[in-house]
Amino acid sequence: MACRICGVDEFSERITAREMMFGSREAFEYERCGVCGTLQIVDIPDDLERFYASEVDYSFNNFVPDPLWKNLLKRWAARTRFHSQNTKSPLSKNKPKR
Numbered sequence: 528m529a530c531r532i533c534g535v536d537e538f539s540e541r542i543t544a545r546e547m548m549f550g551s552r553e554a555f556e557y558e559r560c561g562v563c564g565t566l567q568i569v570d571i572p573d574d575l576e577r578f579y580a581s582e583v584d585y586s587f588n589n590f591v592p593d594p595l596w597k598n599l600l601k602r603w604a605a606r607t608r609f610h611s612q613n614t615k616s617p618l619s620k621n622k623p624k625r
């Protein structure tokens with residue numbers, strides 16, 4: 528197999544990982560490219576949606592919307608952070624060089 532990023536057929540290591548999140552313990556082979564270091568799966572499963580569909584269900588079941596006060600607090604915190612970054616900016620103190 529050739530690297531999907533740089534196209535070189537030169538792999539430095541082979542890793543076998545097992546699927547643990549859904550408990551199927553299916554083994555997947557990965558190879559690390561010896562040139563760019565990208566870890567990539569050897570055979571992409573034909574039925575990828577099998578893994579993603581149940582993940583969506585999983586996160587949806589655990590989704591709890593933030594109460595309104597939490598959203599307001601987040602917005603306030605973001606604004607405050609932005610403000611303090613502005614005042615501490617070294618650029619405002621630097622005098623232009625000639």
Ligand SMILES: [Zn+2]
Pocket residue numbers: 530531532533534535560561562563564565
């Ligand atoms: Zn590569």
